Amino acid sequence: MxxxxxxxxxxxxxxxxxxxxxxxxxxxxxxxxxxxxxxxxxxxxxxxxxxxxxxxxxxxxxxxxxxxxxxxxxxxxxxxxxxxxxxxxxxxxxxxxxxxxxxxxxxxxxxxxxxxxxxxxxxxxxxxxxxxxxxxxxxxxxxxxxxxxxxxxxxxxxxxxxxxxxxxxxxxxxxxxxxxxxxxxxxxxxxxxxxxxxxxxxxxxxxxxxxxxxxxxxxxxxxxxxxxxxxxxxxxxxxxxxxxxxxxxxxxxxxxxxxxxxxxxxxxxxFVGPPGSLDEAVDAALAHGAAGGEKPYLISDSGDNPGAGGSGDVTWTLTRLLADERLTGDGAPLVYVASIFDQGAIEQLFAQEPGEQVDVVAGARVDHRVSEPIRIRGELVSLHEGDPAAGRIAVIGVGGIRAIVTEFRKAYHDVADFHAIGLDPEAADIVVTKIGYLEPTLYDVAKGWTLALTPGPVDQDLERLGHSRIVRPMFPYDAFDERPxxxxxxxxxxxxxxxxxxxxxx
Incomplete structure (x- = not known):
């Protein structure tokens, strides 16, 4: 032939x-x-x-x-x-x-x-x-x-x-x-x-x-x-x-x-990992650290996971983390939060220099059905360029939190994504990222983990989303009296x- x-x-x-x-x-x-x-x-x-x-x-x-x-x-x-x-x-x-x-x-x-x-x-x-x-x-x-x-x-x-x-x-x-x-x-x-x-x-x-x-x-x-x-x-x-x-x-x-x-x-x-609400996830992470647990503790912001179809700019989780004084006050643990994207916010942040105080409104420009844009006031820790997915990147410090803002959508699903912007996941007490189950390199470094059941475009609570066009009956939406x-x-x-x-x- x-x-x-x-x-x-x-x-x-x-x-x-x-x-x-x-x-x-x-x-x-x-x-x-x-x-x-x-x-x-x-x-x-x-x-x-x-x-x-x-x-x-x-x-x-x-x-x-x-x-x-x-x-x-x-x-x-x-x-x-x-x-x-x-x-x-x-x-x-x-x-x-x-x-x-x-x-x-x-x-x-x-x-x-x-x-x-x-x-x-x-x-x-x-x-x-x-x-x-x-x-x-x-x-x-x-x-x-x-x-x-x-x-x-x-x-x-x-x-x-x-x-x-x-x-x-x-x-x-x-x-x-x-x-x-x-x-x-x-x-x-x-x-x-x-x-x-x-x-x-x-x-x-x-x-x-x-x-x-x-x-x-x-x-x-x-x-x-x-x-x-x-x-x-x-x-x-x-x-x-x-x-x-x-x-x-x-x-x-x-x-x-x-x-x-x-x-x-x-x-x-x-669920593949221990599930819980965001509050339960943060409590577990802080308890892990207080008990002398090894770093880092991973928290999955599962509802807006870009790796599953999330928009990537839902601010629901970041809003709650920034309001938690345990994470923003004196002696707060080091917490990486990845990420939200906002091209306008990046323009504003890149007009300033690392070390300066910034006051920027970011996120929820594309997907604001779950949460509104969030005001972030803190220190501009670093600026980065050249990421083929994210474009330009800024890291803002608010107490122990290091909030990552990108120009375009980016999934932080690999330790290399953090290292590329000067953040070592193994040095952080807590890493919060928009993900569901942990991809291999994050799975390998995690010393504790909660799959936070947060709201968003890929909400784990499927019935909360309201499917209307799937063929019924369908498990788990419907009970089956006999084998299909x-x-x-x-x-x-x-x-x-x-x-x-x-x-x-x-």
Whole structure:
């Protein structure tokens, strides 16, 4: 067989329906050509996959999570993808690099719309593989268009690049076989936040740990368990199991078994970290320090986590911390608070010098449904430039608090983010950051932790947000008198051969 031709395209973001933020051009770094190939280490010269196919880098745009994408931005990027595929000519496959929970203003199923446009260009015979986040939502349109869907198996997503490489390997394998796999697909009526489904703890740990061994069974090529994305509000929001392979009996049995295990464990899912209110979190952190506990104590400001779709400028938590005299008075512990963004406030702060007293109103310019802009009066500790995400950064000291204000949205999810602005997390008594479960480097340094259940666009209290468009009944919103139908639909050649045919899109 001649070397297969595989196009690389993608657009990825995780979008909260409850975030006032709208993702625009600045949110999406764009990669094409050699830069796009370089994104994937497994396509580096000398790597087996690099020589296994002719990889055609068309277009990739990826943003950190946030709100829905502006329609004009999506339409532009979709047009570039379509035109790039046309220029590429005939291809044997498409590596469709997406997240799975992108929302676009005015669209219900953004990835379904995008993959439909891709399929129209490349035709029915090209294979489409999609490496996805396990927090993706699988619509019927997307499921029918994909030949090889797969997803991460760890949350936090420490296997993201391993999954992307596995997806590319499977795509090359099936193209060389000259065949298309079948897929067994089960919708599971469960919708839970990621902080209750982390693979660091049970039951998700065991559910996902088995997948690698199951994948080795004869007749199975790949399998994915999507726990779904809880902060969207669309009919496609639910958990999903999909198993691909060439033995329909085997893939069906395994898809139904895994879906059943997920359903049976539904009541066992709990927060990955000790949860509590913000007041309880601060009390616990101060008690930890008073008892001689090691530094730092981490507090997750989970309701406005940019890593899950938060707007990133909700001031609810900072307002309460600045009002707490235990943190701002004499002898206060050292507390890093990350972060809020406000371009206007940054302009004002950069007109002053470190060491000067500042008085600035910041935050809640984008998302003021939960809280209002906050007045910060204190010492300008430091100024920083050059962060590709945050732009310019200012640190303001108020008693023991070091409040971080950025020009643009920034997720402080790595110790390196703090070190870059002269703040050592291990020197702080308390680190408060907009995050849910702790990403690896923060997890490693934390000597105590509370997952603060704060309000915001990614509120852990899903019922407080008020989903209205998900398909009901859905756990945990509804009680189930009996087990739901967890039988698998089987897709062969992008057509149902059993199940779901004729049902409404979900």
């Amino acid at each position: 001649t070397q297969p031709r595989i196009a690389i395209v993608g657009m990825a973001i995780e979008s909260s329906a409850y975030a006032a933020h709208r993702a625009g051009y600045r949110d999406f770094p764009v990669l094409t050509g050699a830069e796009l190939i370089a994104r994937y280490d497994f396509l580096a010269p000398g790597r087996p996959l690099a020589d296994a196919a002719e990889w055609i880098p068309v277009f990739m745009a990826r943003a950190i999570p946030g709100g829905a994408v502006l329609r004009e931005v999506y339409d532009d990027f979709k047009g570039r993808i379509v035109e790039g595929l046309r220029e590429a000519g005939d291809v044997d496959g498409v590596y469709f690099d997406i997240h799975g929970a992108m929302s676009v203003v005015g669209l219900d199923d953004a990835e379904g719309d995008l993959v439909t446009a891709v399929r129209e260009v490349v035709g029915p015979d090209a294979l489409i593989a999609a490496p996805m986040d396990l927090h993706g939502n699988m619509s019927e349109t997307l499921a029918l268009a994909l030949d090889l869907p797969t997803c991460y198996r760890l949350a936090p997503h420490e296997d993201a690049w391993e999954t992307k490489e596995r997806s590319a390997e499977r795509l090359v394998e099936w193209i060389r076989r000259g065949e298309k796999p079948s897929t067994a697909w089960v919708r599971v009526p469960i919708l839970l936040p990621g902080e209750k489904t982390s693979t660091r703890v049970e039951p998700a740990r065991s559910l996902y740990a088995q997948l690698e061994d199951v994948e080795k069974k004869p007749g199975i090529s790949d399998l994915g368990l999507w726990i779904g994305y809880a902060w969207a509000d669309e009919p496609r929001c639910h958990a999903t199991v999909m198993v691909t392979g060439d033995d329909e009996a085997v893939i069906t049995a395994e898809a139904e078994r895994i879906a059943g295990e997920l359903w049976d464990a539904r009541d066992d899912f709990a 139908d967890l039988s698998a639909a089987v897709i062969r050649g992008r057509r149902y051969v059993r199940g779901f045919a004729g049902t409404a899109s979900a």
